[in-house]
Amino acid sequence: MFYWVMKHIVVGPILLSIFRPWVVGLQHIPANGPVILASNHLSFIDSIFLPLVVDRPVVFLAKSEYFTGKGLKGWATRMFFQAAGQLPIDRSGGKASEASLDTGLRVLAAGSILGIYPEGTRSPDGRLYRGRTGVARMVLESGAPVVPVAMIGTEHVMPIGTRLPKVRRIGIIIGEPLDFSRFEGLEGDRFVLRSVTDELVRDLQQLSDQEYVDVYASSVKEQRASQSR
Template identity: 85%
Template sequence: MFYWIMKHIVVGPILLAIFRPWIVGLENVPKDGPVVLASNHLSFIDSIFLPLVVDRQVVFLAKSEYFTGKGLKGWATKVFFQAAGQLPIDRSGGKASEASLETGLRVLGGGGILGIYPEGTRSPDARLYRGRTGVARMVLEAGVPVIPVAMIGTETVMPIGTRLPKVRRIGIIIGEPIDFTRFDGLEGDRFVLRSVTDELVHSLRTLSGQEYVDVYASSVREQRAPQSR
């Protein structure tokens, strides 16, 4: 109920009126049943605007730090992410990755919509980067369709490192569902996982028109971090 109030009465209408997102392909999101929305990731606000334009609740797995901050700012951040329907996960790897997978599978097992970023992190320069295979494993284990989504122009509204967004129009292109049931039972095959991931990222590239770089975005961000100090 809290999520519905924030989306439809409080936050949602205000943000939609200010940023006036244009949307293509909204009809590709099914009215019911489990599905994965796999999006490129240009800005922090991607996780805000995609759920706002979809009629159903979209659950993203957000890093746990957003829910554990101290003081007024920490409380406000936690409330905001809860209102956005996001769930906290530990992204440190190992057993934490397994827990994240299980959390996502529970959302899908309950018939919900799960939002995922195949790149694993925000693009450092608006280009599209190599996908992580975790999204493929989740899709195959859950046996659900995956819908590619391209966020357009969000990096100009709120670039990495900024705290306040600029008022500019953004776009959202929702592609047709992709069925990977031909790989049923092969979620443990790393070659199949890479193939599914690459096919999905190719779909994102087609929708977004981004330049593709065949390395992980996280590696590029780590290399650039010392230069920004």
């Protein structure tokens, strides 16, 4: 109920009127049942605007740090992410990754829409980076349809490192559902997982028209961080 009020009465109408997002392909999202929305990731606001334009609630898996902050700022951040329908996950790897997968599968088993970023993190420079195979495991284990989504221009509205968004129009392109049923039962095969992930990222590249870089975005961020020390 809190999510519905924030989206339809409080936050949603204000943000939509200010940023006036244009949307293509909403009809590709099934009206009911589990769905995976697999999106490129350019900005913090991607997780805000995609749910606003979709008629059904969309659940994103957000890093747990957003829910554990102290003081007034921590409370405000936690309330915001809860209102946006996001769930906390531990991204430290290993068993934490398995727990994240289980959380996503529970969302899908409940017949809900799960939003996920195949790149695993925001693009550091607006280019599209190599996908993580966790999204493929989610697709194959759940059997849910996967719908590719391209966020357009959100990196110019709120680049990494900024606190306040600039008022600019953004776009959202929703592609046709992808069919990976030919790989049913092969979610334990790492070559299949890589094939599914690469096919999905290729589709995202065609929708977004981003330059593709065949390395992980997280590796680029780590390299830049080490060079700046």
